[in-house]
Amino acid sequence: xxxxxxxxxxxxxxxxxxxxxxxxxxxxxxxxxxxxxxxxxxxxxxxxxxxxxxxxxxxxxxxxxxxxxxxxxxxxxxxxxxxxxxxxxxxxxxxxxxxxxxxxxxxxxxxxxxxxxxxxxxxxxxxxxxxxxxxxxxxxxxxxxxxxxxxxxxxxxxxxxxxxxxxxxxxxxxxxxxxxxxxxxxxxxxxxxxxxxxxxxxxxxxxxxxxxxxxxxxxxxxxxxxxxxxxxxxxxxxxxxxxxxxxxxxxxxxxxxxxxxxxxxxxxxxxxxxxxxxxxxxxxxxxxxxxxxxxxxxxxxxxxxxxxxxxxxxxxxxxxxxxxxxxxxxxxxxxxxxxxxxxxxxxxxxxxxxxxxxxxxxxxxxxxxxxxxxxxxxxxxxxxxxxxxxxxxxxxxxxxxxxxxxxxxxxxxxxxxxxxxxxxxxxxxxxxxxxxxxxxxxxxxxxxxxxxxxxxxxxxxxxxxxxxxxxxxxxxxxxxxxxxxxxxxxx
Numbered sequence: 500x501x502x503x504x505x506x507x508x509x510x511x512x513x514x515x516x517x518x519x520x521x522x523x524x525x526x527x528x529x530x531x532x533x534x535x536x537x538x539x540x541x542x543x544x545x546x547x548x549x550x551x552x553x554x555x556x557x558x559x560x561x562x563x564x565x566x567x568x569x570x571x572x573x574x575x576x577x578x579x580x581x582x583x584x585x586x587x588x589x590x591x592x593x594x595x596x597x598x599x600x601x602x603x604x605x606x607x608x609x610x611x612x613x614x615x616x617x618x619x620x621x622x623x624x625x626x627x628x629x630x631x632x633x634x635x636x637x638x639x640x641x642x643x644x645x646x647x648x649x650x651x652x653x654x655x656x657x658x659x660x661x662x663x664x665x666x667x668x669x670x671x672x673x674x675x676x677x678x679x680x681x682x683x684x685x686x687x688x689x690x691x692x693x694x695x696x697x698x699x700x701x702x703x704x705x706x707x708x709x710x711x712x713x714x715x716x717x718x719x720x721x722x723x724x725x726x727x728x729x730x731x732x733x734x735x736x737x738x739x740x741x742x743x744x745x746x747x748x749x750x751x752x753x754x755x756x757x758x759x760x761x762x763x764x765x766x767x768x769x770x771x772x773x774x775x776x777x778x779x780x781x782x783x784x785x786x787x788x789x790x791x792x793x794x795x796x797x798x799x800x801x802x803x804x805x806x807x808x809x810x811x812x813x814x815x816x817x818x819x820x821x822x823x824x825x826x827x828x829x830x831x832x833x834x835x836x837x838x839x840x841x842x843x844x845x846x847x848x849x850x851x852x853x854x855x856x857x858x859x860x861x862x863x864x865x866x867x868x869x870x871x872x873x874x875x876x877x878x879x880x881x882x883x884x885x886x887x888x889x890x891x892x893x894x895x896x897x898x899x900x901x902x903x904x905x906x907x908x909x910x911x912x913x914x915x916x917x918x919x920x921x922x923x924x925x926x927x928x929x930x931x932x933x934x935x936x937x938x939x940x941x942x943x944x945x946x947x948x949x950x951x952x953x954x955x956x957x958x959x960x961x962x963x964x965x966x967x968x969x970x971x972x973x974x975x976x977x978x979x980x981x982x983x984x985x986x987x988x989x990x
Contacts, residue, residue, distance in 0.1 A: 524751065525725030526714045527588060528581035530694065533574050533708030537561055544578040545696070545710075557704055561642065565702035569602075573698035574708065580693050585713040585723050587694040589647040592707035595667075596639030601627050602700065609691070610649060610663040610684055619672050621665060624685025630665065630672040637667065642706045644668050650681070651692045652722045659689045716751075718744045731756040740805070745770055752818070757805035764814055771816040774800025774838065778820055793821050793882035795872075800838045807836045823848050823884055843868060844884050851886035854893050854908040862949035870911050912989055913954065914945035923974055923985050934975035937985070951989040959984045 531544025537556040539547045552572045553565040566572055580587075597614045604611050604622050611622035614637075619630040637643055646666040653660040662681040665672045673680045694710060715723030717730035719741065724730040727745060734741040743756070745764035752773045753762045764770045779798045800817065802810075812831040815838060819826065823845050830841035846864050849871070853859050860867055871879040871889070878884065878892035893908035897917035903910065910917045923937035930936075939956075947954055956974055961982055976983050 524749075525729075526716070527711040528714055530578055530580055530587065530710040530712050531574065531576060533710075534562060534705055539572075539574075539708075545574045545576050547574050548572065561704050561706040563702075563704050564699070566700050569700060571698035571700035573696055575696040576694055576710070580712045582712055582714050582723070583692045584651050585715045585725070586648055586650045586652065587710060587712050589649075589694070589697060589710045590707060591645045591647070591705065591709075592642045593645065593699070593705040594639045594641065594703040595637055595643050595645070596701075596703065597633075598701070608698075609661070609694075610647070610682070612645065612647065612665055618675075619665065619667065621663060621672075621682045623663075623682050628682050629675040630682075631667075631670070631675075634670075639703060642704055649684075649694060652724070661689050714747060716745070716747045716749050718746055727751045727753060727756060727762075731760050734760045742809075753806065753810075754803070757803045761805045761809050763809040766811055766813050769814045769816045770806075770810050771818065772800075772802065772806055772810065772838075773818040774802070777818070779817075779842070793824065795824075795841075795843045795880035797839060797841050800840075802833070802836050802838055804836060807833060807838075812838075821882075844871075844879055844889070848884060848886050848889060852889035852893060853886075854890060854906070858950070860893070860908065860911065860948065860950045866948060867911070874910075874917055875907060909987075909989070912948045912950050913942060913987070914947045915941045919945075921987060926973060931975060934977055937974040937976060939974075939987075942987075953988075953990045955988050955990075957986045957988050959986070 529544065532540055532542070533545055533547070534540060537559050539549070539554060539562055541547045549564075549572045550570045551567045552570075553563075553567075554572075555563045557563045564572060595614050597617065599615070601615055601620070602611075602613065604627075608622060609624065613620050613627075614633055615627075617633050619633060620627045621630055622628075644667065648664045648666075650662045650664075661684040663684055664680050664682070671680045674682065693712070697708075697710075699705065713725045715725070717724050717727040719730040719734045720737070722730075722733070723746065724733070727743065727749060728751065730743045734743050740759070740761055742761040742763050745753070745762065745768050748769050750771065752771050754772050754774075756762060762770060779792075779800060806815075810833070812833045815831050815833065817826050817831070817838070817840055819842065821842075824842050825845040827841040827843045832839050846868070849864055849867050850859060850861050871892070875889075875892040875895075878888050881888065893911070894906050896904060896906050897910065898904055901918045901920075903915075903917055903919055903921050905913075905917070905921065907917055910919070913921075915921075919941035921939055921941060923939055926936045926938050956972075958974060958976065960977075974985060
């Protein structure tokens with residue numbers, strides 16, 4: 500496999516972790532960690548080969564090395580990268596010393612780096628390319644940060660392109676003529692689509708040797724990019740209305756991009772659209788009713804033509820400006836440039852609501868949504884709904900008319916409507932000669948919410964003894980005189 504050599508004959512290349520420089524929202528996945536705790540680390544990501552080099556721990560964080568007979572030590576990548584044909588970023592922290600003369604690098608090396616004749620230099624696969632002059636303070640006395648980025652982005656078979664960029668400290672190096680920070684690489688790099696390993700020759704100290712691979716989020720003209728915005732910037736220069744394909748889910752809002760390019764995505768890749776710049780435009784909740792802004796109801800957003808054409812209802816993500824609200828699942832419909840969707844109280848609000856001294860009703864939150872919409876609409880649909888107002892609504896005793904006199908949450912937990920009576924009544928055909936047989940019809944066929952493990956009837960006799968019956972069974976009241984009390988108990 501082809502390798503990238505980051506070489507310095509008195510020490511190899513270097514870089515510590517530095518902030519992603521091009522676009523902060525790019526996402527990278529670890530490829531390997533080569534140095535940890537002052538030791539060379541071989542693990543699932545990479546395997547070191549020292550080739551007889553002298554290796555020692557200089558302190559708790561760094562490793563000293565001296566290669567034998569100009570044979571480099573190397574790390575072979577063994578991990579499958581999370582993505583290919585993107586950018587691999589190798590972050591090193593090593594001492595940099597002037598090598599005195601250029602090494603005869605194998606043409607199988609994708610790239611290499613060294614300090615020679617007071618210049619930073621990069622190997623392009625066939626020759627050394629001069630970069631910036633070495634500034635004061637960069638020498639072999641202490642480790643220096645070096646980042647090597649190798650781009651495998653261009654996948655076009657007819658003209659594949661690979662290139663490398665080098666950053667020392669906070670300075671992005673450029674070619675000596677100042678034309679570009681990227682060094683075009685030769686055939687050895689073109690032959691592969693990801694880093695196979697790297698090597699170091701000479702002697703010095705290495706404190707960090709990590710690599711990570713950029714995840715392709717968007718693609719344009721066969722090239723993957725780490726953000727949609729990066730792909731859009733390139734696509735806009737093509738003229739017309741080019742298409743940018745979204746490859747992975749991302750937090751980027753495509754609304755602003757879709758004015759100039761088509762945004763396409765597979766059905767299983769959600770695309771985030773923030774309608775109307777952060778506000779939703781409400782339709783009338785009912786025919787002739789008042790417009791709703793923030794309360795539960797059906798809303799509409801106008802999409803630009805690109806989004807409407809290339810984004811399906813399945814992968815359209817709508818950002819609401821109300822943290823206590825959410826878009827109801829499977830409620831989105833796109834017709835032309837209009838997207839309609841239903842807004843409801845957020846599930847997180849319902850999960851945080853509590854009753855019965857702190858109990859949360861979370862066994863079936865979708866069922867709780869439906870119940871509150873049916874029996875506590877005023878509180879549930881309110882623009883300013885909170886967990887506390889939902890808790891209050893659930894704890895409110897249902898009285899008046901045909902209401903059963905229970906707190907709303909108890910009716911919900913029992914699986915009945917607040918108008919269903921829970922008073923025991925005699926069964927139609929009572930054949931027990933020793934008792935009056937009662938039942939609670941509404942509970943005989945109900946399905947509890949699942950929030951309580953046990954639901955039972957407790958009958959208290961005149962002498963304060965209690966008898967328990969399972970929910971749904973008949974209650975046998977003795978024929979002896981006295982007052983009997985039956986309660987429903989949920990545990």
